[in-house]
Amino acid sequence: MDKTEYQKAWFMVLPVLVLVAFTAIIPLMTVVNYSIQDILGRSAFFVGGDWFRETLQNPQLQAALGRQFFFSFTILAIQVPLGIGIALLMPKKGWQASAVLILIAMPLLIPWNVVGSIWQIFTRGDIGLAGYTLNNVLGVSYNITRSSLDAWVTIILMDVWHWTPLIALLCYSGLRAIPEAYYQAARIDRASRWAIFRYIELPKLTNVLVIGVLLRFMHSFMIYAEPFVLTGGGPGSSTTFLSQTLTTMAVAQQDLGPSAAFSIIYFLIVLAVSYVFYVTIMNMQKERLADVGGGK
Amino acid sequence: MARIELRNLGHQYAPGGDYALQPMQHVWEDGGAYALLGPSGCGKTTLLNIISGLVAPSEGQVMFDETDVTHTRTEDRNIGQVFQFPVIYDTMSVFDNLAFPLRNRRMDEAYVSQRVQHIATMLGLEGALNRRAKNLTADAKQKISLGRGLVREDVSAVLFDEPLTVIDPHLKWQLRRKLREIHEQLALTLVYVTHDQTEALTFADKVAVMLAGQVLQLGTPQELFERPAHTFVGYFIGSPGMNFMECTVDGSQAIVDGEHITVDPAMAEAARQHGGSLQLGIRPGLIRAAGEGESGHRVQVHSVEDLGDYQLVTGYLGNHRVHVRLDESEKIGSDGLQVVFPTENALLYADDRLVG
Numbered sequence: 001m002d003k004t005e006y007q008k009a010w011f012m013v014l015p016v017l018v019l020v021a022f023t024a025i026i027p028l029m030t031v032v033n034y035s036i037q038d039i040l041g042r043s044a045f046f047v048g049g050d051w052f053r054e055t056l057q058n059p060q061l062q063a064a065l066g067r068q069f070f071f072s073f074t075i076l077a078i079q080v081p082l083g084i085g086i087a088l089l090m091p092k093k094g095w096q097a098s099a100v101l102i103l104i105a106m107p108l109l110i111p112w113n114v115v116g117s118i119w120q121i122f123t124r125g126d127i128g129l130a131g132y133t134l135n136n137v138l139g140v141s142y143n144i145t146r147s148s149l150d151a152w153v154t155i156i157l158m159d160v161w162h163w164t165p166l167i168a169l170l171c172y173s174g175l176r177a178i179p180e181a182y183y184q185a186a187r188i189d190r191a192s193r194w195a196i197f198r199y200i201e202l203p204k205l206t207n208v209l210v211i212g213v214l215l216r217f218m219h220s221f222m223i224y225a226e227p228f229v230l231t232g233g234g235p236g237s238s239t240t241f242l243s244q245t246l247t248t249m250a251v252a253q254q255d256l257g258p259s260a261a262f263s264i265i266y267f268l269i270v271l272a273v274s275y276v277f278y279v280t281i282m283n284m285q286k287e288r289l290a291d292v293g294g295g296k
Numbered sequence: 297m298a299r300i301e302l303r304n305l306g307h308q309y310a311p312g313g314d315y316a317l318q319p320m321q322h323v324w325e326d327g328g329a330y331a332l333l334g335p336s337g338c339g340k341t342t343l344l345n346i347i348s349g350l351v352a353p354s355e356g357q358v359m360f361d362e363t364d365v366t367h368t369r370t371e372d373r374n375i376g377q378v379f380q381f382p383v384i385y386d387t388m389s390v391f392d393n394l395a396f397p398l399r400n401r402r403m404d405e406a407y408v409s410q411r412v413q414h415i416a417t418m419l420g421l422e423g424a425l426n427r428r429a430k431n432l433t434a435d436a437k438q439k440i441s442l443g444r445g446l447v448r449e450d451v452s453a454v455l456f457d458e459p460l461t462v463i464d465p466h467l468k469w470q471l472r473r474k475l476r477e478i479h480e481q482l483a484l485t486l487v488y489v490t491h492d493q494t495e496a497l498t499f500a501d502k503v504a505v506m507l508a509g510q511v512l513q514l515g516t517p518q519e520l521f522e523r524p525a526h527t528f529v530g531y532f533i534g535s536p537g538m539n540f541m542e543c544t545v546d547g548s549q550a551i552v553d554g555e556h557i558t559v560d561p562a563m564a565e566a567a568r569q570h571g572g573s574l575q576l577g578i579r580p581g582l583i584r585a586a587g588e589g590e591s592g593h594r595v596q597v598h599s600v601e602d603l604g605d606y607q608l609v610t611g612y613l614g615n616h617r618v619h620v621r622l623d624e625s626e627k628i629g630s631d632g633l634q635v636v637f638p639t640e641n642a643l644l645y646a647d648d649r650l651v652g
Contacts, residue, residue, distance in 0.1 A: 179383075181380070184370065184379075185377065185379065185383040185441070187369075187370040187371050188348070188371070188377055188445075190371050191396070192400070199386075199387060199388060203385075203386040204386070
């Protein structure tokens with residue numbers, strides 16, 4: 001078949017281009033503007049990469065970045081296996097299935113600030129159920145405003161409670177999409193429960209897990225409201241994550257230049273890590289085959 | 297390898313409800329290729345699931361040789377099954393897919409390797425052993441499904457549930473031929489479920505035609521064609537199906553709209569004894585044109601389709617629509633067609649069942 005040359009067809013792309021410009025490029029350009037200039041009122045000086053250099057060398061930001069990575073990887077390491085496990089245990093049909101679905105989805109419906117408040121009260125030593133029980137009944141010293149370990153454990157627990165349901169629901173839908181014939185074939189082949197999970201369920205879950213891992217990484221890497229309400233970043237700065245550091249810089253200190261530079265770096269990190277995740281998961285299956293090597 | 301016997305086997309999904317399978321009694325010989333043929337909802341898949349152990353029958357027994365397997369789990373029945381769409385282990389290579397059932401049975405790795413090579417060669421998969429199963433075509437995947445059954449030397453039977461549904465038409469006949477070939481080499485008991493008569497007739501030694509939970513006839517393709525036991529079998533098999541015309545019987549003559557057609561005297565007698573609603577049945581291809589000076593029955597021609605090496609005449613005998621399949625060389629006059637219904641091919645049916 002001959003292709004007709006019709007260059008005017010490029011204009012067809014124009015609406016999308018305009019839309020993307022307004023939603024993504026133009027707002028981002030403002031940040032770019034601030035990141036390479038020193039803008040004060042009506043005057044602006046070009047500073048080149050100064051703000052970037054300053055930001056990258058800022059020890060406060062470096063520490064926050066480290067904490068941020070530690071946090072994101074910890075919650076992923078807990079939420080992904082836990083979510084898959086919950087999905088495997090959920091009832092498959094009947095009213096029990098609907099009931100469990102609703103119960104599991106509940107934490108997802110609570111706004112971030114409220115989650116923070118709930119846990120803040122929950123962990124208080126004087127009136128909180130957990131705080132009071134731990135300190136006065138079990139005799140374990142627990143105080144998230146004094147011990148950074150307590151604060152960390154609590155924030156991770158809170159995130160696991162809030163977001164594991166997302167992974168569980170995604171995996172549940174993935175599991176439901178596996179045709180019954182696969183399980184039947186596995187029975188005929190006498191596959192163990194583990195083999196069924198390893199060779200049927202897990203491969204069929206790859207696609208929903210990619211979505212789950214990416215969403216959870218991006219979400220958790222940008223976490224703000226929950227720890228801010230729960231610990232305010234403390235004790236000290238032990239639970240101060242990137243968003244909070246950035247907000248302090250941009251809003252409280254009005255350091256717009258370094259904040260803009262940092263925003264761009266922040267954005268690039270999220271983009272880069274998400275990309276690496278995606279490529280790794282997609283390549284994992286190919287590599288797995290190389291390990292097996294045809295079994296000879 | 298096993299002989300499969302269904303003893304008074306019947307199934308109701310709900311107690312006291314309709315029978316999904318009417319109680320039946322059948323023996324399927326060891327090494328036979330059987331097809332279950334019928335329209336959707338006739339119970340053929342239910343029957344297959346009972347044999348594979350997925351469904352427990354509400355009455356009767358399933359015997360593999362002398363063993364009662366009615367309540368044996370699928371895992372322990374030692375069957376192979378090929379499903380409607382390819383079921384493979386995506387992340388494994390073709391080799392590992394084929395080796396999987398053997399490894400799960402803790403077979404020696406040297407034996408596994410030799411067995412997989414053997415079956416892969418038989419199926420024409422030897423070149424793809426190291427490839428990822430996921431990346432193969434649908435027909436190759438179906439071969440893997442089949443291969444996972446065949447690698448076990450002691451497999452009792454291999455069951456097929458409409459295995460060619462997702463295969464390209466031009467590959468269907470290749471895969472079907474492969475199945476025949478393998479059946480001849482391994483002499484396995486094969487049970488093949490389909491709604492496609494071509495598949496059933498070309499694949500199986502014996503075909504069970506099913507309707508509404510009943511096996512209407514179990515016979516060779518030739519028997520089904522020449523002596524359908526039920527009007528549905530005559531109608532379902534053959535293209536176009538058998539002609540059926542309501543008739544009355546007088547002596548050894550069947551009378552269709554005043555036309556006297558000679559039938560087998562014994563059959564006519566049996567039909568008279570049985571009573572009920574009588575029909576005369578004859579295959580379109582077994583009706584022949586009357587020769588010069590031979591007396592025949594006049595069929596008023598409605599349309600003629602030229603189908604290559606034969607022509608298909610649709611016409612009327614009295615008020616009854618009949619199909620006649622004629623040689624390409626036969627001339628059809630404008631005043632109609634004189635045809636002969638050979639006595640040995642004209643069959644009588646009482647209440648839809650063949651008499652005599």
